[in-house]
Amino acid sequence: GALEVPLACQYLAQTNRYSAIVALGAVIRGETAHFDHVCEQSARGIMNVSLENNIPIGNGIITVENEKQALARSSVDESLGKENKGKEAAQAAVAMLRMRKDIK
Structure with missing residues (x-):
């Protein structure tokens, strides 16, 4: 579940x-x-995990009231909803990578 996601991120981060x-x-x-x-x-x-490992992590864990909202916020099908929070999380992670590159 969602509580296990940080540890999964830690495993990934530590592989470098x-x-x-x-x-x-x-x-x-x-x-x-x-x-x-x-x-x-x-x-x-x-x-x-992000701060301790100095790695951008886009947080795309959505919090919703019901399955319909979850589908609307995660679907690539625009008829279900235009917000794809996973896509937004990926874009945020890429933006942080760019920021780090610009600072260096």
Whole structure:
């Protein structure tokens, strides 16, 4: 699940084979506060891995109320929705790579 994504990112980062990572997933709200915990902790974990390993990680883990929203935010089919959060996460990771190159 989403709580395992930071560790997967860590495994990838520590191989030194990647210039950037894109984390993808969906957390769908349930009837408990567990949703808030999962969202917060997965985002924090991804950020920590990024900072500790000096690697851009685009966070494409979406937080939604239902499956319909998840499909709308992740589909390449524009009839379902125009927001592809995975694409946006990849673009953010590439932007950070460019920024790092420009700074050096």
